Every structure is written in structure tokens, then in C-alpha cells.
Amino acid sequence: MASTMPLHLALLLYLLVSPAAAGACAGEKFPAGKTYETCEDLPKLGASLHWTYDASKNTLSMAFVAAPAASNGWVAWGLNPTGEGMAGAQALVALKGSGSSALTVKTYNITGYVPLGGASTPIAFPATDLAADAGSGGKIRLYSKLQLHKGMKAVNHVWQVGSSVTGGAPDKHAFGADNLASKSKLVLAGKAPASSPAPAPAPEAGSGGSDSGAASQVAPSAGKSASAAAAAGVSAPALLALALVGFLAMV
Known part of the structure; x- marks a missing residue:
């Protein structure tokens, strides 16, 4: 007759399948x-x-989810097919929106370290279904559907948050460590690259815009939401297999 599962083994199995182990992003409830098939807890902000x-x-x-730096601030996310920074x-x-409490989404082709205007500019990836709403904890959720280039399997992506808006345009964000490291590689198909991209040069003093700064030190996963086990360098399937082997050895 099989013996009762030890407490430490039961706890390990629970951690492997619990929402917390799957990452905070897995608990997000959308309208x-x-x-979405995949989610990633980004390493900054x-x-x-x-x-x-x-x-x-x-x-x-x-859907990009983040809290602005202040209640009347902004959040941004983008793809960079030609570089690693802003x-x-x-x-x-x-x-x-200007004179309104409703959230709106604008597109910007960011060509350099200059302030952004109040009007959208065309971007390289045609965007449809643009929308935004308020999430829990003061977060903003930004939605879109992008038409990517044919054969694109991985691309640099950047994200940012700001504290204020003037004339319908996002004001300059802070240049803290997390702001300057809010970038990584988004892997759409295949495996993540072995190394992280090199840091991008810091913006010139006094410049504005929505720069995402230096390189992130954490590369995102190409699969489902990253687990705590994966963050420790051991995959969840491997831990689960070890746990099951240990359990079978005790019955």
C-alpha cells in the first residue's frame, strides 16, 4: 500500500503548479x-x-501592463527592429486624452532623443485594435494587434513609464536604474539567444523622449510564463520529474 506523501514533497508539487510559481502575469484578468497564449513578467518597472x-x-x-510613475502619467511599450534602445x-x-479622464493609445516612431509631440506618428508595424483600460493596483493595460515583418522570430522590445502628460504628449520619464534597463529580447518563435544584447549608449544630458536605456540583464522566455524554478536555472518539468521519482521511491 502506498505511504502518505511527505509534506515537503507535497509542498514542492504545489509550488510547481501554483499561479505564484507561474509568475504574476498569469493571474492578470482581462476583459x-x-x-493571450503567452505572458512574461518583465524584469524592470x-x-x-x-x-x-x-x-x-x-x-x-x-497587452502590456504596467503602473505609470504617477496617477496622471503614462506607460509605453514598443518593438525596435533596428537597435536596442529608444x-x-x-x-x-x-x-x-487631453481634457479627458479616458485612456487613449498613440503610436510613435521614435527617431532620437527628442520630446514626443501630442499627435501620433506612423510606425513600421501597422497597428490595429488600439485600446487601453485601467487594471488593478493603478496599472494601465495597453492593447494592440501588430502586423509584423514576414519571418520575424525575435525582436528587441522596450518599455517605459512616465509621471506626467502635457498637451496630450508624454513628458520625459525618469532616468533611474530600472528606467535605463527596461529593454530585452522578445522571442516569438524558436529559442532565446544565448547572450543578452550589449548596453545601449545613455541619452545626452537634458534630452527628452521615451528612451528605454541600457540593456536588461534578464532575457525573456520563449514559452509560457516564466516560473520560479526557471528563474533559479532549473526547469519546472525537470523538478516535477524529480519530485515524482522521489514519491514513487517512497511508496
């Missing part, structure tokens, strides 16, 4: 009709990215 990539149509349906980023910015 009806908005579901308490942000997360949720997405579904359709390789047959080269489309990326996404310059070249094709950005989506969610902020409150």
Missing part, C-alpha cells in the same frame, strides 16, 4: 474577448507582457 503570435499571418496580439523603437503609448 471578455481578450486572451513591475511590468508584464501578454501576447499571441500567429506565425501564419505574422501578427502579434498583445532610437528606432516603434512605440505604443497609453495616456489620458
Whole structure:
């Protein structure tokens, strides 16, 4: 007859399948009709990215979730197909509309370290289904569907938060350590690259815009939400297999 499962083994199995082990992003509840196959807790600014990539149509349906630096601030996320920092980023910015409390989403082709205007500019990836709403804990959730380039499997992505908006345009964000490290590689298909991208040069003193700064030290996973076990360098399936072997050896 099988013996009772030891407490430490039961705890390990619980941790492997619990939402907390799967990452905070897995607990995000979106409005009806908005579901995503993959999510990633981003390493800086308490942000997360949720997405579904359709390789047959080269489309990326996404939701970016982050808290602005202040209640009347903004959040931004973008892809950079030509570099690793702000310059070249094709950005989506969610902020409150001018004279309104409603959230709106604007697109910006960020060409350099200059202030952004109040009007959207065309971006390299045609964007549809642009929307934003308020999430829990003061967070803003930014939604879009992007038409990517054919065959794109991985691309640099950047994200940022700011504290204020003037004339419908996002004001300059802070240049703290997390702000300058809010970038990484988004892997849509295949495996993540072995090394992290090199740091981007810091912006010139007094410059504005939405720079995402130096390189992140954490590369995102190409699979489902990253688990605590993966963060420790051991995959959840491997730990689960070890746990089951240990359990079977005790019955």
C-alpha cells in the first residue's frame, strides 16, 4: 500500500503548479474577448507582457501592463527592429486624452532623443485594435494587434513609464536604474539567444523622449510564463520529474 506523501514533497508539487510559481502575469484578468497564449513578467518597472503570435499571418496580439510613475502619467511599450534602445523603437503609448479622464493609445516612431509631440506618428508595424483600460493596483493595460515583418522570430522590445502628460504628449520619464534597463529580447518563435544584447549608449544630458536605456540583464522566455524554478536555472518539468521519482521511491 502506498505511504502518505511527505509534506515537503507535497509542498514542492504545489509550488510547481501554483499561479505564484507561474509568475504574476498569469493571474492578470482581462476583459471578455481578450486572451493571450503567452505572458512574461518583465524584469524592470513591475511590468508584464501578454501576447499571441500567429506565425501564419505574422501578427502579434498583445497587452502590456504596467503602473505609470504617477496617477496622471503614462506607460509605453514598443518593438525596435533596428537597435536596442529608444532610437528606432516603434512605440505604443497609453495616456489620458487631453481634457479627458479616458485612456487613449498613440503610436510613435521614435527617431532620437527628442520630446514626443501630442499627435501620433506612423510606425513600421501597422497597428490595429488600439485600446487601453485601467487594471488593478493603478496599472494601465495597453492593447494592440501588430502586423509584423514576414519571418520575424525575435525582436528587441522596450518599455517605459512616465509621471506626467502635457498637451496630450508624454513628458520625459525618469532616468533611474530600472528606467535605463527596461529593454530585452522578445522571442516569438524558436529559442532565446544565448547572450543578452550589449548596453545601449545613455541619452545626452537634458534630452527628452521615451528612451528605454541600457540593456536588461534578464532575457525573456520563449514559452509560457516564466516560473520560479526557471528563474533559479532549473526547469519546472525537470523538478516535477524529480519530485515524482522521489514519491514513487517512497511508496
